[in-house]
Amino acid sequence: MTAKSDSEWIDDVSVSTIYRELSRIPSFTHAQFQASNVFRVGSTTDDHARNTRRKNTQTCVINGDDIIASLPIDSGDVVKSTISPSRKHVATLREIQDSSIGSGKKQIVEVWERDKLVTSFDASKFHGTFYGDDVFLALSFSPSEDALIYIAEINPGARDRKEGSPLAKYQFTPSLGEGYAGKKQPGIFLFTWNPTDTTAKPTVKLLQPIDPPSQPTLFTQAVFVTDRRIFAIGYEYTPDHRLLGIKFCTNRLAGLWEFIIPEVSAEEEILRCRAVKRTQASLSVRCPRVHFVDGNPSSLVWISNPVGGPHASCSTVHVCDLKTDLWAEKVLVESVSNPQSDTFPGIFTTTLPTEPFIVYNNETFLVTGSAWRSRTTILLISLDTGKVNNLTPFEDVYCCSWNVLGTDGHNQLIAVRSSPTSPPELVVGQVLNISDVQWKQIVQPQLTDSLRSRLDSLKTTVIPIPDRQPIETIVLGPKDASLQPCITIPHGGPHSAMSTTFSAIYATLALEGYTISMPLYTGSIGFGDTAVRKLLGKIGGLDVEDCIETVKYLAKLGLTELGPGKQFISGGSHGGFLTAHLIGRYPDIFSAGVLRNPVISLGELSISDIPDWYYEESGVEFLSDTLMTPELYTKLYQMSPIAHVDNVRCPVLLCMGEVDLRVAPTQALTYFHALKGRKKDVTMICFKEDAHGLESVEASAVCADAILALFNRYRK
Template identity: 40%
Template sequence: MTSTLYRELAELPVYTSATFLNGDDAAALIRVTSSVRDHSRKIKRSLQRTVIYTPSDVLTTNSESSVDVLKSATSPSGKLVAYLREIESNGGKKRFVEVWRGSKLEAIKEVTKAHAEFYTDDFFSCLSFAPSESALVYTAEGNAPGEDDQDRFRYVPTLGERLQKRQRPTLFLLQWTSNSNAHLAALQPSLTPPSTILFGQAVFSANETIIARGYETSPDGRRLGITGCTNRTCAIWKLNLPRHASDALRKTFDHSGQAYEPSTEPKSDNSTTISVDCTRLSSPTTSARSPRVFDGQIVWLSSGLGGPHNGCSALHKLDLVTGSHKEILPIIHSPATPDAFPGLFADYISERAVVRSKDGAALAIQTVWGSRKTVVLVSLIDGSVTEITPKDGADDIASWSLLATDGERRVLCSRSSPTTVPELVLGTIDDARNAVWRVLEQEALSDSAAKTLNSMKSSIVRVPDRHPLEMIVVQGSTTSKPPCVMVPHGGPHISNTTDFNPAMAAMVAEGYTVSMVNYTGSLGHGQAYIEKLLGRAGELDVEECFASAQHLVQIGIADAGPGKQFIIGGSHAGFLGAHLVARYPDYFSACSLRNPVVAVGDMAHVTDIPDWCFSQFSSPSVVPTGHLASPEEHARLQAASPLSYVAAVKAPVLLLVGDADARVPMTQAKAYYHALKGHGRAKVEMYLFPGAGHSLDQVEAELQSWEHTKEWFANVVKF
């Protein structure tokens, strides 16, 4: 049953981060981290290797598994490396913070009792050295009340999907003077009036100052889900450490020669709590994220509050000396032409992202541009934008992901396409901000896998007179018209991009054409096309998905008829798939839906993003107090949902569901399953994956989902 090709492709390492370890103009020493699916152990492993580049050669060390290392960071000088490490011990877990100078252990602190799990997510986690390189700041889960504490049963909201176990994100400061003298302190923000702002994404701007992102709860006490949502009430803050903490950072000593220690009485775990003054730096009318410090300036991204959950971002900078603030690059609503720069569609700024030329410093940042991911340079002087990733020849369909810069002229990226696996590429930037690229490495494939991928072709197909509707189409070598699998994206404000996707490549190898649809509301075309879908979900997006299928038939890529049209979709794409098989019951032959939205009115009261249910299906400003729908509003949202049309479905429906989904709770799929069973017109099957969340990205859940989908379609396909 298991597809050998799928397993081989899915087990290829995916580049996740990198760090330049030297500043030599001739050679580059780079530490590269990759994520690898291990199907035997059903886990994802993190691998590290060192790549040595010279003008004449590239050398790579053997990969080393770092399962117990959850996060690492290199100091500004490149001489120190910090690790957040978690080790299994006697059936439990022990946590350590370590600092290494080459092969010498500079400092170590066991923090098992000081706090719970380290944070490694993209929204709160951090690991930053002070300029003195004698202190670190990181984020971890604060300890819950003890058994004797009367507050141990008090309700504390979690942070939503992917962060269900996170309730008390806390910044911790580690200071050291020697291996035996490392001191840990929790940072307690001092705010007037007292507030429930939660801090993360912290970075030092000076030995006494930390810049962080602060997340606020909604007026009804909710912590609205932050995963995939750039519209939350978040700001950039400056945290000022008190004198005794800054003295320790500067390694000051008392007259006896002993290291200075804060006067706060230490707890039994040798940690303290330090109160820090806080100042908001970003506007209260924007949602700010990803603060970074470069050349005496703070830069960050911002989006609008409320409304669409993702969209175009603005780039800001603030001078640390003068305090002057400037919006370097604004949100772009409507590009001058369909192919012009559409604005920044970026989740974060890399920790080391500066590139320098004769015209001054620029920020390298990854963004979505149409159906591709690309890397641009944004001048920190005037905000001018230069795309540095090529779009000609073999690269016209490739997507690029930024991994790191060396702070000068070199940029490290990964590059892939629907038919080429990821490769590591190094770019050198000239004074005109043009890049010359060199491939450093690419994972080897078996002869059969390489032959299969080489026989495929991919293209971006636009639908005339329906901008920005387009599809990423991947086809096999057959001259006939194989069955076509439509794959819209979820969100709806995300995008299908041309990165390599093992599941889609393996589906093409099974004899299908795959069409990954980007409808109105997708990223990469300006903010106006994001907002155009608001209030029209379930109408415009469904109509455009069907139009994309019809267009492929019209231009001879696909056929209509029994066994010729299929759908794969998750979340909002599951919503689209469920609508499509109901509205066009004789057009689509089967669908596979992952954690689909099927009853928006019911979902509004149980999801971690209740505001989504209102902004997508009505005016963005019409969000009820307490996010509770009135009976009339509930009925309207239900009427716009696929569950209301379930009686029309005839195509077989496969449901793939995670029981730990906080975004689209599994009650949605269960209701749809039983409704289909009750009407008895469509075959339905559901698989439930314990512990799996919204994206079903557990290794076993991904494999089983692919296998079940392949078999589900094979039962009805007519080649």
């Protein structure tokens, strides 16, 4: 078959109706009980007609064996909403489009008492945009339910700078990096109102320590303990005045702080609080959660990782008794180094549910999702003993992954489950004992009979790779024995993982006649801490070898074939790094490759928000005075896929987000020009408003269509 040039094959791109149908299936994002048998659930779905990812909310009622789920209601202007501990109040943070103000949006705080709007307040003049993501999220009622704390962008005028300085507004302030375009300084805001006097004006106060920390510190993830006491997380600048990227990085300078709130004065916009850092500098802390008993604070739980090193590693769980005035914390769950294949591998999660506690038989448990080898599971952790139980059913047929969204504080939890062949469905579980849950399906995806039948024709298997333990790969392919071209998809990170969750793009590729292999190479999470750290200093070597051995082993098993038109590869970020390595070092195996925002040359850091990644992953400690040297650049060049660009023979598709702050777009550009200059078959598509994940509805759909067009052109 005569290969088309890069300017011709792209003309074969057509719209994938399968992908669009699958991507419209809701993904459940959060849930909260409103009563023992009533809860609200949030979800997102891709609207291709409007080119937007829509947010929806629906209410579910359980009445014995009958389940009533309301139709989803568009909640696109809601950043965050929460129900009060008494279940009588609802607080909502809204951002309303308003072109008359500089930011283009109004920040509205609402409080409802059942069906009565208690207050609706425009807080736009007090702060900038709200924060609603898992890293900086906070929306918490005070125990008396007459105050809220939440996180929003601090107005420049309220920042701690020298008053009257003509250069104050030009002073350099690091941004929050990838995922936070235009955001630089989150702060904790206290919102108070008078429940008995509707004419009284609410107040909004920025909380800051009386004695500022030695390094600039950004406070977030705040939770009430009492009406005057809160705990929060403080992210710190490094000594060289960097704020290293936080998204997906659990190794940052971040401590647990205790704030004591003074009496609120109507005149002051900044409320100075006594604040004490409670955790040691060597730990990166996140997700403080308070357990209340009869309305009184009983325990504080949080998770941590070591500062520095890999960007994700095995976490520890901590608990502190709040029933006494003494600060006495203990480690509830230790990091696990070398688990046996069928035993608990440690905690691997970036966040905890907002309401994570279960009480059974007078014992309190923490509930969390966590990576466990190739699956995500729900874990039950005793606050008394630290014993960990896996609540996740083990289905050999479906290989489901599970995640918990919330609990009722007693013995019920809301969870979402899916597999590579079954889209997400919502379930409610009742804890019968510490190792058994009775699950009830609440919301299941609405699929056409044809699509359901096609998904049922696929199967998922997890295959260990011999002599490379604990390496394994998730394989999605046909139930029958037919051989199909194989697409290897190494994950990014490298300290993340594929799991047996549903993916619209992977399911689409499988339904279009490909076998999908998702290798969990050395460095993947969910296999213990040693497996994570083993990759440091060996990227471009050990991870590449793991991936190619996976390709060869599946062929040896007869699940795939080697040869022209039989093997393809696609990866993003570090997965793109591996893809570039593999097509350069094994040019006879792969017939085409797709790279999304790839790392190409380790020595060319450019504008990355995580420059430490390039050093630490290459085996070089990143310090405040670390600089690139000619000797170090030579080492990094040899570990980089750019060193093998001359050997690339297969057609290449590059997908680039032009506002990527994690892997600079210059990395993809470097590879594109290097391939072009060597007269290779390369095409690049760019998305002007997309960042590192290429997660917009448009970019996701276009990439799916382009990948199919490229691979279909060169398959046999």
